[in-house]
Every structure is written in C-alpha cells, then in structure tokens.
Amino acid sequence: MPRHISELSGELLFLMSKAPGGSTPAARERLRREIMHVDGVSYEEAGVKIVQMAQYGKADTMLLKTPYYVGMATARIAGIVSIPLVFSLTLASKFNEHNVMAEPPEEGMTDTMLEVGMWTWGWMEPPLGTISFFLLCMQFATEQRLNLGLKPFTERLKSRKADQLVKAYPQYDRYIVRDYAKAICFDESDADGLENEPLWLKNSRAALPHPPEAKQSQ
Known part of the structure; x- marks a missing residue:
C-alpha cells in the first residue's frame, strides 16, 4: 500500500x-x-x-485574492448587520431616524422582536428582496456561462497564472x-x-x- x-x-x-x-x-x-x-x-x-x-509571481497572489476577500468580508458584514436592523428596536429606530424617516410604531406594537420585525420589514423588504433577486440572477447567468463552456472568473485567473509559469x-x-x-x-x-x-x-x-x-x- x-x-x-x-x-x-x-x-x-x-x-x-x-x-x-x-x-x-x-x-x-x-x-x-x-x-x-x-x-x-x-x-x-x-x-x-x-x-x-x-x-x-508570488507578489501577484495577494492581488488575485483581493476580490475574494472583499466579497467574503462584505457578505459576512451584511449578513450580520441585517439581523439587528430587522429585529433590534434600538438600532432600527436609529436607522429609521437617519435614513428612512418612516412613522414610528405605536406604543405597544414593538414589545417583542417579531413585532419589531413586522415594523422594520416595511423598509427592509425592498433592499433584501432586491439583493436576493440580484444574486439569483447572477447565479443563473453563471450557470449559462458554464453551459456555453465559458470560463468563470476564477478559472480565468488560474489560466493566467498558468500561462505565466509556462512562459517562464x-x-x-x-x-x-x-x-x-x-x-x-x-x-x-x-x-x-x-x-x-x-x-x-x-x-x-x-x-x-x-x-x-x-x-x-x-
């Protein structure tokens, strides 16, 4: 063996x-x-x-990784922040005061996290829904690129690295x-x-x- x-x-x-x-x-x-x-x-x-x-070409490696690090950090931050923006009355009220300026909820309508979510969903649904639909469309477009035999972004980067090493x-x-x-x-x-x-x-x-x-x- x-x-x-x-x-x-x-x-x-x-x-x-x-x-x-x-x-x-x-x-x-x-x-x-x-x-x-x-x-x-x-x-x-x-x-x-x-x-x-x-x-x-090791110096180029970090540059190649940059888009992935940016995307990873953006996704994590957006995912974490979205939860208190929907369910935290304190943060949602501050966000509403400076960015949305919608009518504040009536007294007794935000006693629980779910009630806070019902109030904030009025302005959180459009961006979250639009972003979700955008990502779905991008995923569908990527699938069609693969069906056509076109290289995705990551594969193009790998091919570029390979061409450089072959030439050297x-x-x-x-x-x-x-x-x-x-x-x-x-x-x-x-x-x-x-x-x-x-x-x-x-x-x-x-x-x-x-x-x-x-x-x-x-």
Whole structure:
C-alpha cells in the first residue's frame, strides 16, 4: 500500500490531477518527476526547483485574492448587520431616524422582536428582496456561462497564472506545469517550502536565487 505520494504511479497521479478540483500533491509530484526527467536531478533537488517555481509571481497572489476577500468580508458584514436592523428596536429606530424617516410604531406594537420585525420589514423588504433577486440572477447567468463552456472568473485567473509559469519555464511539459500552476494559484505554501521534506528543503527559500519576476501589465 502506498504510504507517500512519491510511491503512486504516473497514471494515478495523472487521474488525480485531472479530477474535478484537481489535487495539489498529485500536480506537484508530476512536476517533480518532469523536472527530474528533464534536468537529470535527484528527487530532493527537483523539490528545490519546485519551490523556486512556486515563488514565481508570488507578489501577484495577494492581488488575485483581493476580490475574494472583499466579497467574503462584505457578505459576512451584511449578513450580520441585517439581523439587528430587522429585529433590534434600538438600532432600527436609529436607522429609521437617519435614513428612512418612516412613522414610528405605536406604543405597544414593538414589545417583542417579531413585532419589531413586522415594523422594520416595511423598509427592509425592498433592499433584501432586491439583493436576493440580484444574486439569483447572477447565479443563473453563471450557470449559462458554464453551459456555453465559458470560463468563470476564477478559472480565468488560474489560466493566467498558468500561462505565466509556462512562459517562464518552457523547458518543461506545458500541461504538467499548467496543472501545477492552477493548483497553487491561491496557495502560497509551496513557496515557503514543501511538506514532508528534509529540513534543509523546507528552509530552502532563503538559499534559492530570486525567481524570474512576472512582467507587470502595461
């Protein structure tokens, strides 16, 4: 029974790297074997080369992640804030005073959270309903893009990263390099050293020459 990724066959590694979602360990191992074959180096030396390749364009990684961080933060904040805006009398009253200016509820009509929600729903329903419908339409549009075979935004970013790495290291098989580049597009861990490697390899980042920098778009 294989106990390490290095013990798997090339056919199995190929299937793992091509499976939906891919497999970073499989893509890394395929690239390592390609480097060993082309450069005639040892397993450990190929690992050093992988770290160098993973460092290529690392400065762009955070920029690529920015839209996802912004979207994640916006969704969390909006979701959390929407609850007290609907069910908290204190916050809803302040919001109404400065933004809505609707008639305040009659005395005794906001004794419970549900009664507060009945009052606030008059102005909260339009934005919440519109946002929900907008997201539903965007999801439907995305599904149609996939049906037409068009790449979504994330896949386009991965392809861009893959094209850059292939151009920087043309001596290796382009499809193997592309699979690896897509697998690590948003993952910087390989650039800091590989897991399950000798200690000197984990610390190899400092000893490596600077990788070629990605050309900035004009």
